[in-house]
Amino acid sequence: MREFFYRPDNAWVGDVIPYYEDGEFKLFYLHGWRENYQEGLDHGWYLVGTKDFVNYRADGACKIQGGTGHVLKVGGTYHMFYCIFPPGKQLVCHAVSSDLKTWEPIPEHTFAADDHIYELSDWRDPFVFWNEEEGQYWMLLAAMAKGPTNRKGCTALLSSKDLNTWEYREPLYAPNLHVGAHECPDLFRIGDWWYLIYSSYTGRFATFYRMSRSLEGPWLAPGEDTFDGRAFYAAKSVSDGKKRYLFGWNPTKDDDLFGWNPPKSRGQDYHTWDWGGNLIVHEIVQRPDGTLGVKVPDTVDAAFSQPLPVQYQGITGEWTIADQSLSCDSPYGFAGCASREELPEQCKISARISFSRETQGVGLMLRTEDTLDEAYYVTLEPQRNRLTFRGKIMQSEEGGKTFPYEVELERPIELVPGRHYEIKVFIDGTICEIYVDESIAMSARMYDIPRGKLGLFVSQGHAEFSEVRIDARLVG
The missing domain is CATH 2.60.120.560 (Exo-inulinase; domain 1)
Structure with a gap:
């Protein structure tokens, strides 16, 4: 029986980059081949479409070899921001498309971290949105800020008026909590509250959120600041105009990708978590006090209704x-x-x-x-x-x-x-x-x-x- 929670044939779902348009969730994701990888196969961004999180249409590879990022539309042009990892570096890249399928990279727009504010080691997972208050675009990034301790994980901030050239700014959020970068940043507003989402694999392994009345902060940590536990990661969100959904992956324990499994383990439940797995979608719920919870999407719930x-x-x-x-x-x-x-x-x-x-x-x-x-x-x-x-x-x-x-x-x-x-x-x-x-x-x-x-x-x-x-x- 085919799995209900989506994954591609002979591969796995990594980080999801959700985009919504014309009644459909267009879910870009990092394609995890693992041992099924074959030379010549694309292993970067793939696209799958769904209207209900139950039925999926696989649209295949996007010909973009890179890591997590963001997609937005300006006028009639789609813009993709993503990251690449040449030896010893992490770089942000820009590509454009007229149909979400054929993408043209713009090599001259590639850039690295600023060595005065940020460490060069971590510079990935761009998220871009239009800041109406400032009248320009903001980009958030998973980064490491300069500082006296190893607790340098932060959400970096850049701004631009044209999506082509970017000004480096002080971090949006740098709490000195994590010794790893704040991965897969995401930001949105519901009512009077702004919400910042990021994932971390140090200290606690989870997708976190912070809340603020203003983009200037302060960014408050609620009493429970995660959406799920260890087996849900790298989650990013998108709204259909009525509801907001959170897209992450439930990792497998199949492949011992990092070589950390106990050498004499007698059962697979003992095994360590892999990178990537099956797509999991939660619906985000705002509570009366502004904090967030999650529930099963109505369409997923209704898909199991044969008593x-x-x-x-x-x-x-x-x-x-x-x-x-x-x-x-x-x-x-x-x-x-x-x-x-x-x-x-x-x-x-x-x-x-x-x-x-x-x-x-x-x-x-x-x-x-x-x-x-x-x-x-x-x-x-x-x-x-x-x-x-x-x-x-x-x-x-x-x-x-x-x-x-x-x-x-x-x-x-x-x-x-x-x-x-x-x-x-x-x-x-x-x-x-x-x-x-x-x-x-x-x-x-x-x-x-x-x-x-x-x-x-x-x-x-x-x-x-x-x-x-x-x-x-x-x-x-």
């Missing part, structure tokens, strides 16, 4: 089971139940969950079996106000001794006893996309348990599950 008949059986603990509602009181231990049917390779699981004040953990077991010995656990942990993901690694002596973290993935979330939380989990082969309350997202991968049932559990407390459904993907 499957499911019956549940209690495995441990005293469960009350009635149709799509289940509850269990287990104040002193773990209690779990499981479906009698196996989960499809592609499906959506949805439920409303509430819990009592003393509850330590409650959630879903993905691909479990009747003994509940192994599963992927999606857990709400009220005592720690977090959503966690644990795989097979943590359920064995080997994992307990060798895996250096308590959990594999986690996201902060305020968890209030007695309140109902809506959870949606999308499974597509090894891909797992988790959403809570149309506000919190967590991407994951599942390799070592290829099939199994749906389980529900509560640990040291009381929980109620309602509107529990398993929906298959609509095809056709």
Whole structure:
């Protein structure tokens, strides 16, 4: 079965450069061949079109060999800004097109970092927009500012009146937080707030955002300043005029691209994350206080709406089971139940969950079996106000001794006893996309348990599950 979350044939999706026009999202992306690369094949920018994030049309290579950048239209001309990496350098390049397919580079517009403000080592991922207040274009870049420490990662700023010549300016945002450049910068406005997005692979590995009432700053870090966890990266956004969407990739653990896999690993879930994977799209949601959350796009949600008949059986603990509602009181231990049917390779699981004040953990077991010995656990942990993901690694002596973290993935979330939380989990082969309350997202991968049932559990407390459904993907 073809994967639901897009990737090209025999290759992978890297950084996405989204553009919207005439009712279609035109998604440029870096094409990751990996071991399938063959001499003579283009491996730079590719283009794919979609109107709904469900059906995609591959338009092929753009003949641009370079890294992440930006596309904008001025008059009847499309402008592409991107980066290249000659030995020891990083340079910004400019190309133009009349149809988004055939691009003509302008070599004389290529430029490097300014050696007085920025380090020459990092100068990539240009993002360009028209600043109405100044009456000129601004360019943001992933860069390293001059400074006394290695915490030089910044969002560089340049300005231009014609898109041809650029003036170097002090960084837009240089917080001395990261020892790596602020990758894939993006900037947009919703209401009274400006939002700056960037990705970092040092300190924390994620796509971050900052917010400000003015382009002059200050750029505020909200209490939770990321959109997703470790398995979602290099995200950039675009609006269709009504909603804004965030495009990133869920990395694989297939190829050991950096040679960091444990030498005696017994399972693929132990492996390190690769560069590139499958395209993941979140819809950005602005909360009343101006902070941002993300939800599953409506079209993706609707693509999984074929309900499957499911019956549940209690495995441990005293469960009350009635149709799509289940509850269990287990104040002193773990209690779990499981479906009698196996989960499809592609499906959506949805439920409303509430819990009592003393509850330590409650959630879903993905691909479990009747003994509940192994599963992927999606857990709400009220005592720690977090959503966690644990795989097979943590359920064995080997994992307990060798895996250096308590959990594999986690996201902060305020968890209030007695309140109902809506959870949606999308499974597509090894891909797992988790959403809570149309506000919190967590991407994951599942390799070592290829099939199994749906389980529900509560640990040291009381929980109620309602509107529990398993929906298959609509095809056709």
